[in-house]
Structures are given as C-alpha cells and as structure tokens.
Amino acid sequence: MRPSRLGLSSVDAVLTWIDAAARRLERENAPLRDAVGRVLTDDIRAERPIPACDSAALDGFAVPAHQTLGASAYNPLALPLIGVAADDALPAGMDAVVPLEHGEPDEAGRIVVVEALAPGGNVDRQGTVVAAGALLISAGTLLGPRHIGILAAAGCAQVSVVRRPRVRILIADPTRSGAVDSNGPMLSGLVERDSGIVSQHISVDRSRSALADALTAGGSDIVLLVGGTGPGRDDEAAPALTAAGELAIHGVALRPGETMGLGRTASGVPVVLLQGSPPACLWSYELFAGRVIRQLGGRDPGLPYRSRMMTTTRKIVSSIGVTEICPVRCRLEGRAEPIASFAEIGLMAAVNADGFVIVPETSEGYPAGTSVNVHLYDDR
C-alpha cells in the first residue's frame, strides 16, 4: 500500500477533536439491580449510619455485659436466653453477644455463660461501617457488584448514573461487491462493550443523498456510517456528511484506518465514518468511534485494554508519519512477539494476537529487545 500522505490528520489531532466535541451525556435514574457497569454522576453519602444501630457481629445470644462479670468454667452464670443472628439489632439493654458455640442453653431455657464479656463484645457499633453523612462512593465510579451491595445496605433503591449512548450503525450497502458484512456484527459487540446501546442497525443505499438522509435522521447520540469512506467516485460517505452537517476530519495517519472520517450532523450529533475494510473499521472504531462513545457514557475514554511493558522478541517495523497497530503474541512471560500484520492477513491478525503495540507516527519501529507497551486482549 502506498497511500497518499496528503491531508491526513495525525492521530493526536483526531483525539483532540473528539475530546473537545464529545461531552458526557445527561444523568438518568437506574434501579439498583440495573446499575452494575454504569457510571455514578454524584457522590453518594450515607443518609444514616451503617449499622443503623448497635448490631450482633455474629450469631449468638445477646447479654448485658455487666451481668457476665465473673463468669468462668468454674462459675457458669445463667442469663435470659435472647438469640440473635449476625447483623440483627441488639435488643434494648443488651451490649454484648455470646457466640453461639460459647453459650449453652440450660433446661430452664436460659443461656449458660462461662466467660465474661466486655461491653461491645461481638457487637458492631452503630456507624462502625459508615457514619451518617460519610462518603460511600464517589461521583464517576464505574459501579461493580460490590458497590451495589453497599448501596443496597445504605437504603438506595436507585442511583443517578450517566445515560448510555444510543448508537445508530448505518452500513453503506456494498451492492457492487456483494461482500458479506463483517463489520456490523463486530461493531455491535464493540458498542456493547463500551456500554452503548445499538438503537438502529440498517443498510443504506450508498448514494450521497440516501446516506445524507440517513445521517440526518435523529434518535441517537452518535452515528457510525460504515463503508464508502475512500476518495473514489463511488465513495459518498464524506460528501454525504458534508451535506448533512460538517465533515471535520477525513483521513488520518493511522494504519489500518487511513480513510476514517469524523464530523457531526447539522443538529450536532457526532458522526464517525468507518471503513468497509474490516481491519480499518476495527481500528477506527477502537481509537476514535469507541472513544466518542466511552466519553459520551462518562467512562474512561482510553482504550479498554490493560497494558503492560514487554520486551520485543523481534524487530517491529513501522513507517514514519503513520501510527501503526502491530499485533503481537505474548506466549512467553514478559515477551511480545510480532506476528503477521493487518495489512497481510486482515482481521486474522487480531484473532491470532494476544495484544497489540501502537507505534506512534514519530517512530519507525523498534529493534528486537526493546521494551514496549503492549495492550492485552486478556480473553484467553
């Protein structure tokens, strides 16, 4: 491939445009049971202390501690039997709990204590977990199951979270080649991973007017238009976006991904033009479209992969002036082995890879033995 460098934006310039254009969506209330994976919009403070009152720390028998003074194996004391389970409120007048296995009920239905307890023994004092008014979870937290547990304990039935971005996926109908649509199903999976909702997923005739009409139709927070992004006469994605609003960027120094486009409709909805070629579509999504969606949803806008420094086992070659995505295998601890590229084997490069290295446009690659930052798929 020897594409023209003319007019290609740098990856950084595209990210800067996205970060200025894509604002976090508004809040909505979500019932607690649907709140896992959502992003909290506000700090949540405890309205009341947890525990709300002094409570049993374990299953056993509630006692007034002062009545156990002097109890021992040689001086067992019988007290009224008041059974409590862990987390039960302590009955009035009780301030300690004899563990189940240390208290023996007698025939008179009393509990026999053989050890003295201090006041507060085996008791969770009111507010020990959280005092009233204390911060439970900070705004911006991505809620996991453990957060849901504490929110339920604090009596929250619903929480205010960032609305999930609605995403329209438009496939510019590839009538001329009759090729299968590899991109639509892949994009649906990517959008859902980034917590977007695919609100529409349709094929559109690839004429400029049909594409412009489809771009203009509302009902979503972002539109992904797939196919027809090239500079050819049949490639109407960019002219259609110009007609429907604003084409801010067309062409980026990214491989795969050079003919990606970016802009917005006349009503301000962000539009990403993704390539029909699956590897280019994948990487334009990962770096750009996904970033818009993640940002709309209030999530970390960066790539959703963990990364680790690893040592290259062989040379990685890249071109100056183009950011390149280089697939690697990581079968040996701490080592990244470059494998066949996206240019050579398309999406199979991603399937064969354990992760990838992003070689910036200022670099022509790395010799063997270089320490590089590897983004890991983590799904093996």
Added chain:
Amino acid sequence: MRPSRLGLSSVDAVLTWIDAAARRLERENAPLRDAVGRVLTDDIRAERPIPACDSAALDGFAVPAHQTLGASAYNPLALPLIGVAADDALPAGMDAVVPLEHGEPDEAGRIVVVEALAPGGNVDRQGTVVAAGALLISAGTLLGPRHIGILAAAGCAQVSVVRRPRVRILIADPTRSGAVDSNGPMLSGLVERDSGIVSQHISVDRSRSALADALTAGGSDIVLLVGGTGPGRDDEAAPALTAAGELAIHGVALRPGETMGLGRTASGVPVVLLQGSPPACLWSYELFAGRVIRQLGGRDPGLPYRSRMMTTTRKIVSSIGVTEICPVRCRLEGRAEPIASFAEIGLMAAVNADGFVIVPETSEGYPAGTSVNVHLYDDR
C-alpha cells in the same frame, strides 16, 4: 469473632468438590450478533479461502500488470479504466491494482499509468488471510468482537457456544430483623458478570419445609440460597438442603465466609448456601458459587480478576487455619497497602479497596515489604 474451627472444610477441599461436581453445560447455537462473550464449543475452520478470490488491496484501478511494463512519468500509458474498491474481487484478466492517487483518468475515459506494476501488485491473493480448511478460532475461545468479525467474513451466521447457566436466587426472608436485602442486587450483578442468567429471584419463608420446597423446584442449572446458613436454631438452610438432596459441605475455613454450604438437590442441581451477612455472601460467591457458574458456562473457573505481584507497605495479619481475604489499596505503583478489614467495616472494605490479597490457611500473614499476589478490581 471466635468461631469454632470444628468441622470447617479447607478452601481447597471445597474447590475440589466443585471441580468434580460442576460440568460444562451443553452447546447451543447463537446468532453471530449475540455471540460476544460466549465460549466456543468447537474449532471453527474456514469453509472457503479468505479472500475467496484475488481482490483489490486498496481503492484504485484494476489492470493487467504486463500492460504497465515500461510506464513512467516520461512514458505514460493509457489503459481501460476499471475502478475497484478495496476488497472487491479483481475482474477477469486483471492481476494488479493502480492506487487511486497514482492513476489519472484521461479525457477519453482511460486511466493513465506512470509506473509499472508487478503481477499481484496491490492485490490480496485468494486465501492469503486464511486458506480453505485452516483453523480460524479454537474451541474454548471466549469470543470477542474481533472474533465475530472474522466469523462473519468466513460466512458463519451462527456459532455453537456453551449454554449460559440459569441461576435461581432464593433469599431466605429475613423477617426477624427486617433488614434490607443487600445481597440480592449484588448477586445479580455478580451472576451476570460471570455470564449466568438470573432466571428467578425471590424471597422464601425461612422455614425448613419452605426452603426445601424452593430448592427442589426445577428450572435452573444452579441454586443460590441466601441466609440462614449459620448453626443456630433459626438457621434452616443446611437442614433444608439435606432434606432436598445432599448437603456435601457446611462450613469452610474462609473469612469472611465461614458458614457457606454446598451440595445438590435430589435431581443433581448444584446448590450453594450463601450467608445473609453481605461480606460473607460476597466472598462465598466469589470463591465458590461463582466458580460453579463459571465452570458450568465453560469459562475460566478462577477468580475473574487480573493479579499482580506487589509489595506490602504494612503488615498483613491473618489466622493460621483460615483463608482470609484482605483488602488493599494500590495508590502507589507496585505497592499494596492493607486497609480496614471486612470484619471491621463490612462491604465498605471492598468499596474502599483497589484489590485484595488471599492469605492461605497455612499462613499467619506477611510482614511489611513482602511480595504478595494482589487481585485487582480494575474498575477505577
């Protein structure tokens, strides 16, 4: 807390029971669009080569390479104009592609070539990505979006994946304390994280007969019964499981989590008895119930957290004979700072933590400066 050690199984013994009892569920077909996050049951091979025939590697003009011999800026050659887009099949007789920006259409509607091409230039040969019959994706792969793309390209409309486990969550009604149910919403989130489907989520009267009846009702691949797991008189979860089938394990040397139970109904459905106390419920789920679900679903049965060796900033104290879960904060690179325990502040320990260390029962903890394996929440 001074619970009796009597009769507690080791964590390893419980894991061994689970690994013998929980078998991967059967296969089902999933449409490609719903296959992200599912586990493939069989190797998938390419039925036909990819590309299916020689195809354009980029947008441009298809030419017979031999007719470009001798072309240069001083000797431009005019050829019939045959436009192709990337991934288009090459028309018959053509074996190279002039990139769009290197070919200039002339007034006669022909394409002017100023550079010679070798046969195969800018062409993706049939089968370059994958030969017919080659392995595309191995059995056992957890399908990500990139896999979906290559499956679509290979013409798969659906794939055979492991069925998702159906999970019934029964909450033993905590009528005696009137406490809120922190566990149900948290468990729903955990089950979904592990790719289970919550098929039922109900409260059940905590009498033995009501619980036994509820356990016996069918319609799921596993039952989680929450509450009433202790050894007290009102704790009927274990006797109910004995009545409904088999109580294989009751009590485990895990903190939090000691009164967890495990067994199966008379018809062989695994049952996990989880504690009403939220931290105990959380950890019995993470280590045991979640493992059953992950295993039923064909996933990695281990904890679904990445782990990393880090250095303790302070002493971690644990008891010999009990596996303990110790929350840590990881605000400094490579350092794990022990924070207030689950015994002290319940679920807030998990909320405050960036991860946790599992101290095995053979250990009484670690001095400051020890290298320990930290499981990371990774959601900040």
